Amino acid sequence: MRKNLSVVRNALARPVKLIGQIEDISGLKEAQSAAFSRSLVxxxxxxxxxxxxxxxxxxxxxxxxxxxxxxxxxxxxxxxxxxxxxxxxxxxxxxxxxxxxxxxxxxxPPELDQLGLTATLRTYLEKTLRAGDVKISFTSDVGDARFSPDIELCCFRVTQEAATNCLRHAAARRFEVELRLESERLCLTIRDDGAGFDLAAQKDSGSLGLIGMRERVKAVGGKLVINSCPRLGTEILARFPIRFFTGVPIAGASS
Ligand SMILES: Nc1ncnc2c1ncn2[C@@H]1O[C@H](COP(=O)(O)OP(=O)(O)OP(=O)(O)O)[C@@H](O)[C@H]1O
Ligand SMILES: [Mg+2]
Missing domain, CATH: 1.10.287 (Helix Hairpins)
Known part of the structure; x- marks a missing residue:
């Protein structure tokens, strides 16, 4: 809240009333914090x-x-x-x-600029997870469509962190990545069937991976949801407004 108060005085300079305005600036604060995250990323x-x-x-x-x-x-x-x-x-x-x-x-990754998101993610997942025992599944219904470079990079970084976490912490058998177009959203869903974890216990752990994921997605105007539970695996859902789809801005998407 922003308060703007002033004292009204009479002819003898005595205060007689207080007039003022209280303005809700939580939206402004959110916009400032999003702009800050964007510039940091x-x-x-x-x-x-x-x-x-x-x-x-x-x-x-x-x-x-x-x-x-x-x-x-x-x-x-x-x-x-x-x-x-x-x-x-x-x-x-x-x-x-x-x-x-x-x-x-x-x-x-230079492929991101040269080949686009789907091809880059596929190559990255094959290379990174090939060495382990994890079975990878990658599905995409976006073909070779191009999105704005910051959203493509964000999807790549989120997948990269999720795959690294899966290898480091999950001891999973399956790792699934799905890229989908849903009305005016690009949806990235990542799941593993590994150890899972207690999200609440991670809040003050000082680790940066999950925090970085949130900041990145927020910085490009997207939304991130993480679902995890000990022994039940982990699911990461990232939703992005489609700002540029084959170079044409889509109506109604945020900029
Ligand atoms: N897919 C996963 N399966 C099981 N536990 C996970 C998974 N992803 C994250 N975690 C748990 O959440 C914690 C925080 O993850 P986060 O990525 O923020 O940090 P980190 O991987 O430990 O370190 P870094 O800051 O290098 O990423 C991990 O230490 C781990 O305990
Ligand atoms: Mg990590």
């Missing part, structure tokens, strides 16, 4: 993108140059033990290049 993503480019362009290119230089040296040395050392050094550089490519990729 945008700044974090811009920083991730910058680091990803720097890793790729600066370090990646220097390592390539180093590998070529060692390759030249390898051709002119005749000593077998020196050749072996140079081969080993080249092998280390190749592994480093792969590591760096992986890190840059996780910071900002």
């Amino acid at each position: 945008a700044a974090q993503e811009a920083e991730r993108k910058r680091i990803a480019h720097e890793l790729h362009d600066e370090i990646g290119q220097s390592l390539t140059a180093l590998k070529i230089t060692l390759g030249r040296a390898r051709k002119v040395v005749s000593e077998p033990s020196a050749q072996e050392s140079l081969d080993h050094a080249q092998w280390i550089i190749s592994s480093l290049m792969n590591e760096i490519r992986g890190i840059a990729h996780r910071l900002r």
